[in-house]
Amino acid sequence: MDFFDVVSVQEAKEKLTERFIEYEFGTEEVSILECTNRVLARDIYSSINVPEFNRSTVDGYAIQSKDSHGASESIPSLFNILGEVKMGEIPNHIIESGEALYVPTGGMIPEGADGMVMIEYTEKLDESNLMVYKSISLNENIILKGDDIKDGDIALKKGRRITPEMVGVLAALGISKVEVYKRPKFYIISTGDEIVDLDEDLELGKVRDINSYALHSLITKLGGEVVGKTIVKDEYELLRGETKKAMDVSDIVLISGGSSVGARDYTGKVIDSFNGKGVFVHGISIKPGKPTIIGEGNGKLIFGLPGHPVSSIIVFKSIVEDYVREKMGVVDFIPKTKAIMDFNFPSSSGRETYQMVKLKEVDGKTYATPSFGKSGMITLLSNSHGYIVIKAHEEGVYKGENRDVFLL
Amino acid sequence: MDFFDVVSVQEAKEKLTERFIEYEFGTEEVSILECTNRVLARDIYSSINVPEFNRSTVDGYAIQSKDSHGASESIPSLFNILGEVKMGEIPNHIIESGEALYVPTGGMIPEGADGMVMIEYTEKLDESNLMVYKSISLNENIILKGDDIKDGDIALKKGRRITPEMVGVLAALGISKVEVYKRPKFYIISTGDEIVDLDEDLELGKVRDINSYALHSLITKLGGEVVGKTIVKDEYELLRGETKKAMDVSDIVLISGGSSVGARDYTGKVIDSFNGKGVFVHGISIKPGKPTIIGEGNGKLIFGLPGHPVSSIIVFKSIVEDYVREKMGVVDFIPKTKAIMDFNFPSSSGRETYQMVKLKEVDGKTYATPSFGKSGMITLLSNSHGYIVIKAHEEGVYKGENRDVFLL
Numbered sequence: 092m093d094f095f096d097v098v099s100v101q102e103a104k105e106k107l108t109e110r111f112i113e114y115e116f117g118t119e120e121v122s123i124l125e126c127t128n129r130v131l132a133r134d135i136y137s138s139i140n141v142p143e144f145n146r147s148t149v150d151g152y153a154i155q156s157k158d159s160h161g162a163s164e165s166i167p168s169l170f171n172i173l174g175e176v177k178m179g180e181i182p183n184h185i186i187e188s189g190e191a192l193y194v195p196t197g198g199m200i201p202e203g204a205d206g207m208v209m210i211e212y213t214e215k216l217d218e219s220n221l222m223v224y225k226s227i228s229l230n231e232n233i234i235l236k237g238d239d240i241k242d243g244d245i246a247l248k249k250g251r252r253i254t255p256e257m258v259g260v261l262a263a264l265g266i267s268k269v270e271v272y273k274r275p276k277f278y279i280i281s282t283g284d285e286i287v288d289l290d291e292d293l294e295l296g297k298v299r300d301i302n303s304y305a306l307h308s309l310i311t312k313l314g315g316e317v318v319g320k321t322i323v324k325d326e327y328e329l330l331r332g333e334t335k336k337a338m339d340v341s342d343i344v345l346i347s348g349g350s351s352v353g354a355r356d357y358t359g360k361v362i363d364s365f366n367g368k369g370v371f372v373h374g375i376s377i378k379p380g381k382p383t384i385i386g387e388g389n390g391k392l393i394f395g396l397p398g399h400p401v402s403s404i405i406v407f408k409s410i411v412e413d414y415v416r417e418k419m420g421v422v423d424f425i426p427k428t429k430a431i432m433d434f435n436f437p438s439s440s441g442r443e444t445y446q447m448v449k450l451k452e453v454d455g456k457t458y459a460t461p462s463f464g465k466s467g468m469i470t471l472l473s474n475s476h477g478y479i480v481i482k483a484h485e486e487g488v489y490k491g492e493n494r495d496v497f498l499l
Numbered sequence: 500m501d502f503f504d505v506v507s508v509q510e511a512k513e514k515l516t517e518r519f520i521e522y523e524f525g526t527e528e529v530s531i532l533e534c535t536n537r538v539l540a541r542d543i544y545s546s547i548n549v550p551e552f553n554r555s556t557v558d559g560y561a562i563q564s565k566d567s568h569g570a571s572e573s574i575p576s577l578f579n580i581l582g583e584v585k586m587g588e589i590p591n592h593i594i595e596s597g598e599a600l601y602v603p604t605g606g607m608i609p610e611g612a613d614g615m616v617m618i619e620y621t622e623k624l625d626e627s628n629l630m631v632y633k634s635i636s637l638n639e640n641i642i643l644k645g646d647d648i649k650d651g652d653i654a655l656k657k658g659r660r661i662t663p664e665m666v667g668v669l670a671a672l673g674i675s676k677v678e679v680y681k682r683p684k685f686y687i688i689s690t691g692d693e694i695v696d697l698d699e700d701l702e703l704g705k706v707r708d709i710n711s712y713a714l715h716s717l718i719t720k721l722g723g724e725v726v727g728k729t730i731v732k733d734e735y736e737l738l739r740g741e742t743k744k745a746m747d748v749s750d751i752v753l754i755s756g757g758s759s760v761g762a763r764d765y766t767g768k769v770i771d772s773f774n775g776k777g778v779f780v781h782g783i784s785i786k787p788g789k790p791t792i793i794g795e796g797n798g799k800l801i802f803g804l805p806g807h808p809v810s811s812i813i814v815f816k817s818i819v820e821d822y823v824r825e826k827m828g829v830v831d832f833i834p835k836t837k838a839i840m841d842f843n844f845p846s847s848s849g850r851e852t853y854q855m856v857k858l859k860e861v862d863g864k865t866y867a868t869p870s871f872g873k874s875g876m877i878t879l880l881s882n883s884h885g886y887i888v889i890k891a892h893e894e895g896v897y898k899g900e901n902r903d904v905f906l907l
Contacts, residue, residue, distance in 0.1 A: 127716045146706075148873060148874045181704045234876060238876065260877050262709045284585065289670060289675040296552065298587075305663050306663075312535055312536070400671075426906065428837060473667065473668045498832065
């Protein structure tokens with residue numbers, strides 16, 4: 092397979108979107124105890140007010156705020172104590188001018204009251220007389236009914252990756268189950284006569300299957316599911332048979348090459364042998380990762396990833412992850428940080444370049460240093476904190492620039 | 500319980516470390532297919548060289564590099580082609596001056612050769628004659644044996660949270676199982692007469708149990724395990740019984756208050772009623788989260804967290820997570836980003852303040868805007884991207900400052 096038609100990363104993404112415009116991962120309902128990191132498939136509307144009543148944010152006394160105006164350390168205001176409301180109870184008093192009712196943090200504000208004075212600014216003379224040493228403003232220390240979330244509002248938008256804080260919102264709304272996107276199903280095929288699995292002997296000249304384990308972990312981290320994982324020799328019929336099996340049970344098939352020319356040929360021919368559009372991306376101008384092919388067969392998405400573990404990981408992160416996020420409309424903040432480049436670095440003009448970097452903090456500033464190493468070294472990745480993306484039109488990186496570092 | 504002895508966040512952490520100096524979470528062996536996000540409990544030594552042989556990083560010809568010196572587009576060097584080595588095979592030629600052997604990417608470099616010339620810079624005249632149009636340097640396009648990882652080296656340090664890239668290294672080393680820290684076991688008790696679970700009716704004055712669901716999700720995200728989760732009324736004997744049960748099966752018991760004074764009293768008394776040091780932190784100068792207590796009973800760590808969901812989440816993130824990370828010696832990069840503050844914000848002097856912020860990107864720069872809202876509003880958190888920490892000695896935040904934003 093020749094790489095005459097190498098496309099940019101952006102073009103590859105667009106072709107991918109276009110070819111799979113109708114493909115859906117589907118949704119499922121899960122308990123909010125199991126929804127962390129899943130992606131919301133529907134907007135969450137509130138059918139209640141949160142809070143459902145005017146609630147105190149402090150321990151203290153509910154009063155009419157105007158009664159406290161002018162009160163100070165030297166000239167306190169005097170109030171008549173009506174008693175107290177307990178947590179979870181409805182107050183059985185209506186507050187009138189000059190009256191005070193004790194309300195704990197989280198307790199319900201009685202009718203008539205429009206402010207809470209903190210207990211620290213009061214003094215109880217006896218069971219029924221209270222001195223207040225501070226003036227409070229209207230609704231001070233009160234969360235009004237619906238202040239947090241209003242009945243009918245969209246509380247959480249679809250596409251958000253569910254955080255603990257969002258689980259808190261779901262619980263506040265009384266929602267115990269939530270509709271999320273199904274985990275995309277992946278099948279990983281490692282090809283290559285030289286590839287040996289972990290439980291096999293490593294004869295000289297052979298190499299361990301690194302890619303399928305690294306990809307397995309990337310898929311786990313992304314929230315996907317690996318439904319199959321296998322190694323096949325560089326033989327057309329074997330690869331076709333395995334790919335057919337993979338397409339039947341997964342959403343996305345990853346064939347990690349054999350980065351030799353012959354192996355790439357097999358992958359392309361196999362993809363083209365099924366019903367469908369066949370290979371529609373024949374190489375991407377990305378560094379590392381150029382010999383990547385993308386195709387469709389029997390309605391399923393098939394990636395031919397480079398054999399180099401580093402290239403394969405970079406293509407997964409830049410293209411595969413991006414596709415999954417786009418399909419689910421994920422709107423979360425991708426883990427990245429701004430850092431000051433402490434190096435000059437030229438890039439391959441015309442190719443989107445992924446450069447691994449280490450981060451360090453000096454005097455409260457974050458600096459990025461490039462991780463150097465030869466192409467294909469796995470420690471290039473494992474010893475780095477993240478990577479910078481140098482766009483195809485850029486000439487490189489200049490020392491002192493403040494750029495995004497995407498965290499691994 | 501009075502908060503006479505409020506300590507700083509740093510002091511609270513130190514007391515915690517000191518009291519639990521001998522406590523261990525224990526370790527276990529897991530498959531590398533299930534180790535993503537777990538924390539390495541042992542240094543990983545390599546017992547092999549990676550690669551185990553001199554390996555080509557390109558498709559091309561292995562030659563003696565000096566033979567190419569002076570070669571150019573106009574004056575090519577001539578080589579005698581010996582044949583090719585296939586992937587996974589040991590070459591059966593020794594390269595001498597003027598000879599070339601085809602080696603695919605990832606293939607083994609034959610003895611005698613010390614450079615690979617890419618196929619793009621060669622032309623085959625016939626089966627045995629090759630023209631080379633480019634001069635290459637010593638070891639160009641070769642990864643030498645052990646270049647990536649050397650036999651006997653520490654390949655991965657303990658305390659690292661396992662990433663896909665690290666899984667790649669483990670696979671390269673032929674390691675299929677790895678020793679990681681056990682997931683810390685948590686038991687969550689929500690106390691309060693007003694607290695109602697998701698499957699119960701919400702009468703006026705009551706509130707949903709938000710904390711235990713948000714904490715459950717925080718624990719999941721941290722890599723811990725929730726072994727129990729319950730709601731108890733504000734009654735001493737009930738709370739003591741539940742705490743006893745919790746201590747028997749967990750590493751850490753979280754009692755999420757009842758932020759009322761009475762509820763706090765119960766929690767403290769319960770903790771003090773067991774064998775051990777009892778409560779040793781009676782309030783922390785943190786905002787929000789002051790009414791936090793920390794104690795020990797029957798050798799187990801017990802937190803009395805504030806009833807406000809926001810406070811409770813902040814204390815979990817700042818104190819509980821930090822403790823777990825310290826116990827495991829976790830050395831990963833905490834997800835955070837530098838951002839330019841687009842606001843002036845005074846802080847409570849003497850308290851470490853956690854201010855929620857939203858992030859936005861303008862012209863390639865990242866700005867942070869505060870999320871305002873009343874204390875205890877859960878949407879304060881769910882509508883924010885992260886938070887900044889204003890230290891106790893700082894007066895606040897100045898517009899234009901470049902600070903760390905910790906991502907939620």
